[in-house]
Structure formats: structure tokens, C-alpha cells
Amino acid sequence: MNKAARSLLFLACLVLGGFPAAAGQEAAQGSLGFPFQDYRLRNGLRVILSEDTRLPLVTVAVAYGAGTLREKPGQEGLAYLLENLMFQGSENVSPLQHVGFIQKVGGELNATTTFDKTLFYETLPSNYLALALWLESDRMKSLAITPAAIERTRAELIQEHQERLASDPYLESFAQFDMLLFPDFVYGHPLIATGLEMMSLTEADVLAFHSTYYVPNNAVLCIVGNIDSAGTRELVAKYFDSIPPGIDIPSPPRPVFNRENDAVARFVGIPAAGAGFHMGFRLYPLQAGDVYILRILEYLLLEGETSRLRNRLLRRDLTARHLSGALDERLSVAALKFFCLNNNAVMVGRSQKAILSEIDKLRANLISQDELNRAKRRFEMDHLNRLSTRLGRALFLVDAAFNGRGLEELGGELNKYLRVSPPALHYFVNKYFIPQNRVVLELGPK
Amino acid sequence: MKPAAPARRPPGPAAGFLLAAALAVLLPALPAGAQERFRRTPPLPDAQPLELKLPEVESVLLPNGLSVSTARRPGAPLVTLQLVIRAGEADSPPELPGLAAITARMIGKGTKLLSADYLENMIESMGAEYSVTVLMDYTVLTMHVLEEFLDNAIYAMRLIVCEAAFTERELGAVRRTAFWELLERKKNPETLGWRQLLRILFENHPYQTATYAEEVIKFITVKDVAAFYGRFYRPGNAAVLVSGNIDGAAMAKKIGVHFNAWVGQPVERPAAPPPSPNSRERICYVEAPGVSDATIFAGNVIMDSFDPDFFPFLVLKQVLGGTTRSRLFMNLRESKGYAYYAFSETEFFRFCGVYWVRARVRPEFLVPAAREIAREIGVMSAEPAVPAEIEEAKSFLIGNLPTRFESLEGFADWMARYVALGLDEAHWDRGPERFKLVNVERVQETARKYLMARPLIVVVGRPEWLGLALREFDAIEVYDTSGGLKHILRKGEGQ
Numbered sequence: 046m047n048k049a050a051r052s053l054l055f056l057a058c059l060v061l062g063g064f065p066a067a068a069g070q071e072a073a074q075g076s077l078g079f080p081f082q083d084y085r086l087r088n089g090l091r092v093i094l095s096e097d098t099r100l101p102l103v104t105v106a107v108a109y110g111a112g113t114l115r116e117k118p119g120q121e122g123l124a125y126l127l128e129n130l131m132f133q134g135s136e137n138v139s140p141l142q143h144v145g146f147i148q149k150v151g152g153e154l155n156a157t158t159t160f161d162k163t164l165f166y167e168t169l170p171s172n173y174l175a176l177a178l179w180l181e182s183d184r185m186k187s188l189a190i191t192p193a194a195i196e197r198t199r200a201e202l203i204q205e206h207q208e209r210l211a212s213d214p215y216l217e218s219f220a221q222f223d224m225l226l227f228p229d230f231v232y233g234h235p236l237i238a239t240g241l242e243m244m245s246l247t248e249a250d251v252l253a254f255h256s257t258y259y260v261p262n263n264a265v266l267c268i269v270g271n272i273d274s275a276g277t278r279e280l281v282a283k284y285f286d287s288i289p290p291g292i293d294i295p296s297p298p299r300p301v302f303n304r305e306n307d308a309v310a311r312f313v314g315i316p317a318a319g320a321g322f323h324m325g326f327r328l329y330p331l332q333a334g335d336v337y338i339l340r341i342l343e344y345l346l347l348e349g350e351t352s353r354l355r356n357r358l359l360r361r362d363l364t365a366r367h368l369s370g371a372l373d374e375r376l377s378v379a380a381l382k383f384f385c386l387n388n389n390a391v392m393v394g395r396s397q398k399a400i401l402s403e404i405d406k407l408r409a410n411l412i413s414q415d416e417l418n419r420a421k422r423r424f425e426m427d428h429l430n431r432l433s434t435r436l437g438r439a440l441f442l443v444d445a446a447f448n449g450r451g452l453e454e455l456g457g458e459l460n461k462y463l464r465v466s467p468p469a470l471h472y473f474v475n476k477y478f479i480p481q482n483r484v485v486l487e488l489g490p491k
Numbered sequence: 492m493k494p495a496a497p498a499r500r501p502p503g504p505a506a507g508f509l510l511a512a513a514l515a516v517l518l519p520a521l522p523a524g525a526q527e528r529f530r531r532t533p534p535l536p537d538a539q540p541l542e543l544k545l546p547e548v549e550s551v552l553l554p555n556g557l558s559v560s561t562a563r564r565p566g567a568p569l570v571t572l573q574l575v576i577r578a579g580e581a582d583s584p585p586e587l588p589g590l591a592a593i594t595a596r597m598i599g600k601g602t603k604l605l606s607a608d609y610l611e612n613m614i615e616s617m618g619a620e621y622s623v624t625v626l627m628d629y630t631v632l633t634m635h636v637l638e639e640f641l642d643n644a645i646y647a648m649r650l651i652v653c654e655a656a657f658t659e660r661e662l663g664a665v666r667r668t669a670f671w672e673l674l675e676r677k678k679n680p681e682t683l684g685w686r687q688l689l690r691i692l693f694e695n696h697p698y699q700t701a702t703y704a705e706e707v708i709k710f711i712t713v714k715d716v717a718a719f720y721g722r723f724y725r726p727g728n729a730a731v732l733v734s735g736n737i738d739g740a741a742m743a744k745k746i747g748v749h750f751n752a753w754v755g756q757p758v759e760r761p762a763a764p765p766p767s768p769n770s771r772e773r774i775c776y777v778e779a780p781g782v783s784d785a786t787i788f789a790g791n792v793i794m795d796s797f798d799p800d801f802f803p804f805l806v807l808k809q810v811l812g813g814t815t816r817s818r819l820f821m822n823l824r825e826s827k828g829y830a831y832y833a834f835s836e837t838e839f840f841r842f843c844g845v846y847w848v849r850a851r852v853r854p855e856f857l858v859p860a861a862r863e864i865a866r867e868i869g870v871m872s873a874e875p876a877v878p879a880e881i882e883e884a885k886s887f888l889i890g891n892l893p894t895r896f897e898s899l900e901g902f903a904d905w906m907a908r909y910v911a912l913g914l915d916e917a918h919w920d921r922g923p924e925r926f927k928l929v930n931v932e933r934v935q936e937t938a939r940k941y942l943m944a945r946p947l948i949v950v951v952g953r954p955e956w957l958g959l960a961l962r963e964f965d966a967i968e969v970y971d972t973s974g975g976l977k978h979i980l981r982k983g984e985g986q
């Protein structure tokens with residue numbers, strides 16, 4: 046080995062954190078209630094394994110850091126298009142054969158693209174684990190992107206989305222609201238707006254996006270189920286170790302929200318009779334621990350019939366006929382969002398006032414421990430329930446990996462939510478739930 | 492917070508390039524364009540047998556006739572508590588369809604001493620999720636709760652069920668909610684098609700009671716609810732189910748303590764023999780203005796869950812239209828381009844079952860799609876399936892079975908059905924063994940028995956598409972979205 050080669054090897058070992066495969070966290074358990082292993086292959090692929098032998102099933106999830114945040118202006122819809130192209134065949138798998146292989150053995154599969162990642166997952170009989178790894182590694186290594194596949198997939202996606210828009214008069218307003226709430230292209234543009242924005246994407250755009258982001262060093266492979274860890278590590282190495290890494294991926298930019306004014310009210314025409322609105326509070330920049338308080342606040346306001354807002358709008362005041370909401374986390378920024386449907390514009394106004402009045406109460410007074418405990422218990426139920434399935438557990442581990450949280454800390458994660466106190470919640474609401482962070486989008490008929 | 496990336500990466504823009512260059516040296520070298528041999532073909536499965544073992548269900552009968560069934564599921568500290576009433580939609584009187592559902596929704600809306608608000612607060616303060624499911628033959632009240640609150644949940648379940656009281660105020664609210672939900676469901680062509688199929692297949696049968704529209708809800712009174720409750724909500728007609736990390740024997744005792752005062756009274760539920768299957772060409776058209784595509788349902792009455800043909804029929808159904816690899820999808824969507832999707836389904840009630848095909852088709856292909864669906868059903872009974880198709884269908888059914896009860900909710904539904912209908916172990920966790928016994932001959936024998944009769948066809952579409960259908964079929968029964976017959980069109984007659 047000459048000097049240059051030795052230098053290169055040394056450099057590679059520095060980059061990869063050791064050679065051979067970096068030793069990861071071994072059989073950690075903590076208070077999560079289940080074991081897992083977390084390690085990386087030489088090409089940077091992060092691998093998380095978790096054994097669960099209760100049923101003869103295994104879930105394989107592969108997530109790429111290829112969400113909408115990686116799209117540039119003019120490239121809207123690219124992440125979604127790539128997600129679908131991943132089913133159009135690879136070197137050894139024909140178009141849509143991936144679906145066929147999984148269904149043939151009774152498995153179930155799906156894919157989804159979010160703000161920060163595109164995720165593919167399948168649950169199938171555990172003795173077919175190698176099949177899932179073969180399929181996932183083949184499309185990671187050698188996805189077949191052809192002009193014909195791009196055209197066909199794009200046309201299908203646009204048609205499907207146009208149909209969804211036609212059948213759901215409120216759908217488009219969700220995308221519009223996100224753009225108002227996160228007035229920064231990277232953080233606010235939707236997965237798909239009308240669909241027609243995909244028309245301008247070129248083959249070069251698709252190939253560049255794929256070669257940059259669909260690479261092992263930008264991915265997490267998580268396997269949960271009836272597996273033997275040692276044998277699974279061998280299989281993972283066999284199928285994924287020789288896939289070359291891609292270039293280094295820069296961290297996404299920090300958001301720049303270029304609007305500092307008070308609540309924004311807009312009006313979009315909806316064909317359906319009736320009225321409604323979106324309301325959201327943008328929270329930026331989030332501090333460590335904020336997300337725990339925010340999640341409990343979401344439960345306090347929206348989960349269960351006796352939660353503050355559902356009780357007030359749907360049971361007490363009867364000003365709304367539908368109320369839902371969600372916590373939307375986008376790296377360093379988050380938002381608590383409400384979506385309300387009413388019978389007329391008067392009720393829209395009353396419902397908005399009612400929401401703000403409930404938030405004012407939280408701002409003015411400490412919440413009772415009883416009410417807070419109710420929200421926490423409901424959250425604990427959902428959290429534990431999510432972890433009770435292989436898929437839920439896999440998605441939880443993948444999310445944690447993408448959020449930059451050390452998996453070794455996950456055991457204490459639940460307790461962080463359960464430790465949220467009335468004073469902490471009171472301080473949080475006063476800090477973030479202010480008019481400057483509020484955005485409203487009112488809906489009404491054309 | 493940032494996406495996953497290689498650990499300890501040195502700073503600088505060249506790191507990625509260097510990494511790639513380094514790995515080109517380190518990773519196993521292959522000739523350009525070559526790939527490892529193992530990538531060329533899918534790997535064989537492990538020899539490991541797919542053993543499915545669900546926890547045993549232990550049942551005891553309390554002196555008042557209430558049965559208690561428990562299943563130990565270690566793992567998460569969550570418990571599911573269910574109360575099954577062996578009365579469902581089909582038990583509503585014919586003149587009061589929807590009564591079973593409204594009565595079930597009224598459980599938890601007050602006792603003689605406690606208000607609905609108080610009870611809801613009591614349940615939600617535990618963090619519990621409470622839900623009501625009303626099916627054709629039985630009703631299930633479910634609470635998922637943290638293990639530490641199980642005793643409170645049992646107490647709450649006993650209160651809301653055994654001491655239920657009904658007020659006009661709460662009934663009004665329940666009726667309003669149900670009305671809007673039913674009205675909303677009418678926007679879904681699949682709901683319209685499915686409901687119309689059942690309505691026609693079960694003409695003059697108690698199961699037809701389940702096919703009501705929103706307008707009937709307003710006629711239900713407090714007196715009706717109290718009467719239905721008094722008749723069916725009795726311990727001898729009920730079962731308490733507990734699953735989770737529990738001790739079955741201790742749990743049964745605890746349930747006994749809480750529910751022993753529930754007064755028993757014999758409950759009579761007359762048997763309802765299944766109706767004869769549809770046997771003639773019959774086309775029903777549900778006019779649904781505003782739908783974007785036509786929806787076709789085609790189906791018929793079949794055997795119940797206890798019948799020896801049950802497992803062969805599931806294999807048959809899978810071959811016909813179980814997945815996107817099955818005959819219907821491959822033919823109607825992939826080959827002919829008529830449909831967005833086409834699948835086959837089954838549902839089994841206490842006295843019989845139903846199979847149906849559902850397809851969403853382009854309006855211009857409404858007629859050929861309906862013809863093709865009927866043809867595919869006919870082929871199943873006329874010609875034996877290819878052995879490979881049968882094996883693939885069995886492989887799917889065996890492999891997919893565990894996914895149905897993996898979740899808390901899935902397991903609870905599975906157990907409730909098992910207990911409510913009094914099913915045997917083949918319907919618990921011995922299904923794979925039954926599927927393995929099914930062969931080409933059994934499937935064809937079953938197909939001949941159940942698919943020879945012509946399926947009833949229901950189309951949901953815009954009124955203006957009716958003309959397309961009229962050219963092909965001799966007679967078409969036209970219905971509104973509430974299921975009311977508007978008129979019958981015959982070939983040659985104008986609309």
C-alpha cells in the first residue's frame with residue numbers, strides 16, 4: 046500500500062468512525078421496554094434493529110433524508126415524484142414488481158413523504174426478511190429512472206391529485222395555510238399543491254435529486270420484528286454494504302420568516318356551502334424541551350371529547366361542526382394548528398374567539414394538575430400503543446434518528462412528557478401563543 | 492436537529508468526495524457494470540416455520556349468566572376492556588332501523604345519578620379511549636386503558652352499562668350526531684353501493700334493517716331506546732373481555748365482583764335463516780349526482796363462518812380479487828383500463844355471509860366493466876384455477892393473517908368477533924392450518940356451489956350515465972341515495 050493509499054484509508058476511517066463497520070449501540074433497552082441495536086455500515090447507512098418475537102412478522106423501513114425541504118424553488122413536487130418512482134423498477138426488479146413480491150407473501154407496504162424524509166416500509170412474514178432487504182437494496186443501489194417512467198408516474202400523480210382536489214373542497218386550503226404559517230420556501234411549500242407544478246420538472250432534476258439524496262449515507266434502515274440480530278446484521282451487510290455512498294449532504298438552512306406582522310386573515314373560495322377556518326401558532330425558534338410541552342398542550346386542547354377546545358366548540362358553545370388539529374414539527378420550527386368547520390361566518394367568528402379565549406385562560410392561570418394529568422395519560426396511552434406494533438416502533442425509531450436524538454436517550458423520552466408541569470406550560474403559552482405568532486386563514490364559499 | 496448523516500464527518504466541502512473515493516478503494520471491487528450474483532434473483536425464504544400462536548382465551552360463566560373471557564398479552568402496559576352485547580343492527584325492529592346503534596351510543600350518556608359530562612370526564616381522566624362499534628349481529632363497547640387504571644375502567648364500564656339511564660336531551664344530541672354522520676356517508680359512493688347491495692340481497696330479512704339512511708333516526712324515542720336496552724343489555728346476552736398483561740383467573744373474579752348485581756333475564760333472539768342467493772340478472776342503479784367515477788358492486792349471499800367451505804371460499808376470493816395481483820385488478824385495470832381498482836371482499840354474519848366485488852370505473856366503461864366483473868366471477872366456477880394461483884392466494888392469506896391482530900385495536904376486534912359469534916379455534920389462530928388444506932379441487936367445488944348464481948349488480952353513478960347502461964341491460968332499477976326505488980327502466984324506454 047503506498048503512502049497515498051494509506052492516507053486515503055486513514056481518512057476514510059476518520060470519516061466513517063472506524064473500520065470495519067462502526068460498532069453501534071448494542072442491545073440497549075432502557076425504559077423503552079424493548080431492545081434495539083443502532084450502528085452504521087461503512088457507507089454511512091444507519092441501521093437500527095429491534096427484536097420482537099410475539100408474532101412471526103417483521104417490519105423493514107427505509108427512510109431517506111429526501112423530503113420537501115430538499116426541493117429548490119421550481120422543483121416543487123420532486124420529492125413526491127421520486128417517492129413514486131421508487132416503485133418503477135430497478136436493475137433486478139421490474140416496474141411494480143416490488144409491490145407484487147411483498148403482496149405475494151401476505152405482506153403490506155406503503156411509502157410517504159414528509160417535510161424532512163421519504164419513507165418506505167413493509168411488514169411481512171419474518172422468514173421473508175431477506176426478500177425485503179433484497180428489494181430495498183436493489184432500489185437503493187440501482188433505481189431505474191427512465192423518461193418514460195417519469196412521464197407515466199408524473200401523469201398518474203397529477204391526475205390522482207386533481208381528483209382528490211375535486212372531491213375534497215378543503216384540501217387546497219391546507220397547502221395554502223402552510224405557506225402562510227411558514228413564510229419561507231423551504232419550510233412552507235407543500236408536498237403537492239395543484240400537481241401541475243410537477244410539469245416543469247426535468248429528467249435532469251429527477252436524476253440529480255436521486256443521486257444526491259437516495260444514498261446510504263443519507264438513509265436509515267430500521268428492522269423490527271421476529272429476527273435474530275446476528276443473522277440480520279449479516280443479511281444487512283450482504284445487501285447494503287457494497288452500495289456506494291453519495292456526496293456529503295449539507296444541513297438544511299435555518300428558516301427565515303420574512304413576515305413579522307400580526308395575525309393574517311385570508312379568504313379563499315371553496316365551492317362547498319358553509320364556512321370554516323385554519324388557525325395556527327408558529328413557534329420559532331424552539332428551545333430544548335419545548336416540544337414536550339407543546340405535545341402535552343396539543344393533547345390538552347384537542348385530544349378527547351372533554352379536551353378544552355373540543356368541549357368548548359363542539360359541546361358547550363356549539364359553534365363548530367368539526368374541529369381537528371395537529372402539532373406540526375419542522376426541524377427548528379413547529380406549529381400548533383387548528384382546522385374548524387362552521388355553518389356560517391358568524392360561527393367562524395365565535396369559534397375563533399372561543400379558541401383565543403381558551404388560550405387566554407391558559408395564559409392567565411395555572412392549569413390544574415388534574416387536567417394536566419388527563420392530557421398526559423392520554424398521551425401516554427397513544428405513545429405506548431404506537432410502540433406496540435412493529436411498524437409503529439420502526440417509525441418511532443426512524444423519527445428519533447432523523448430528529449437527531451440519541452436513541453440511548455429514548456428510554457427517558459416518555460418521562461420528559463410526563464414531567465411537564467403547570468408552571469412550565471403557563472410560561473410556554475405566554476412566550477409563544479401571542480398575536481405575532483398567530484396566522485388565520487378563513488374559508489368561505491366562492 | 493438534522494437528518495441522519497455519517498458520524499464524525501470532518502468539516503469541509505470535499506468530505507463527501509473523499510468519502511466516495513475512499514470507499515471505492517475499500518469496498519469489494521466489481522467490474523464496471525457488474526453486480527454481485529445474489530442480486531439477480533429474489534432470495535428464498537428462511538426455512539423457519541410460520542408458527543402463529545395467539546394467547547389462549549380463558550372463559551368463565553358468572554352466576555348471572557355473564558361470561559368473562561380473558562387473554563394474556565404481555566408487553567405494553569395497556570389493557571383492553573370490552574363489553575360485547577349479542578345484539579346488533581339486525582336486532583333493531585324493522586320499523587325502527589338504527590335503534591341498536593342509537594342505543595349503543597347512549598351508553599355512557601348518563602346513569603340515574605350521574606350525568607353524561609360526569610361519566611365522560613371520569614373515563615377521559617384515566618386517559619382511556621372509549622368507543623362503540625355496532626355490527627350486524629353484535630355490539631362492542633371498548634375501553635383501551637393504561638394498566639394502572641384497569642380497576643377504575645371496570646368500575647366505569649359497570650356504571651355506564653348496568654346503570655344506564657336515558658334522557659331526551661342526550662338522545663337529541665346523539666340523534667343529531669348520528670344524522671350528520673349518516674348524511675356525510677352518503678357522499679361516499681362505496682358506502683352507497685355496499686348499502687344498496689345488502690338492501691337488495693336481504694330483502695325481507697332482518698339483515699336489511701342495517702341498511703338505513705339518516706332520515707329514520709329522528710323517529711327513535713327515549714322509550715324505544717329503553718325498551719331495546721331492557722331487552723338486550725342483559726348479562727346472559729353479554730360478555731366481558733379483558734386482554735393485556737393480566738392474570739385471567741384474578742381478572743374473572745374482579746369482573747364478577749363488579750357485575751354480579753347485573754340482573755339476568757332470558758334474551759330471545761330468533762334464528763333467521765339466510766335468504767336465497769340472487770339468481771337472475773338484476774341491475775340496480777343508485778343515482779348519485781356529483782360523483783366523478785362510477786362505482787360497481789357485484790355480490791351474493793354465501794355460507795356462514797362455521798361452514799366447511801369457509802376457508803376454501805377465502806382462497807377463492809383471494810384469487811378473484813384479493814390484491815393488485817389478482818384477476819380482477821389485472822384484468823379491469825392493467826389489461827383493459829376500465830377501472831381504477833377492482834377487488835373482491837367477504838363479510839360473515841351470524842347466519843350467512845356475503846361476497847362482493849367493488850370497482851371504481853371510468854364512466855364510459857361502466858357497462859363493459861360490469862360485464863367483465865360478472866364474467867370473471869363466472870370463470871371462477873366454470874374453470875379450475877391454476878395451482879400456482881391457489882398457492883399464491885394461500886401464501887398471502889397465511890402470511891397476512893398475523894397483521895390483523897398485531898395492534899391493540901386489531902386484537903380487540905379479533906377477540907370480540909371470536910367470542911361474540913362463538914367461533915372455534917380455526918377462527919382464532921389455527922387458520923393457517925386450514926388454509927394449507929385447501930387445493931384446486933376444493934376451490935372449484937366451492938366456486939361451483941356459490942358463484943354459479945348470477946351476482947346482483949349495483950352501480951353508483953350520475954343520472955346522466957344511466958343511458959349508457961340502459962343500452963345493454965333489459966331492465967334497470969333506479970334508486971335514490973337513501974335506497975328508495977324511483978322507477979324501473981326497461982330497454983327501449985326513454986328516461
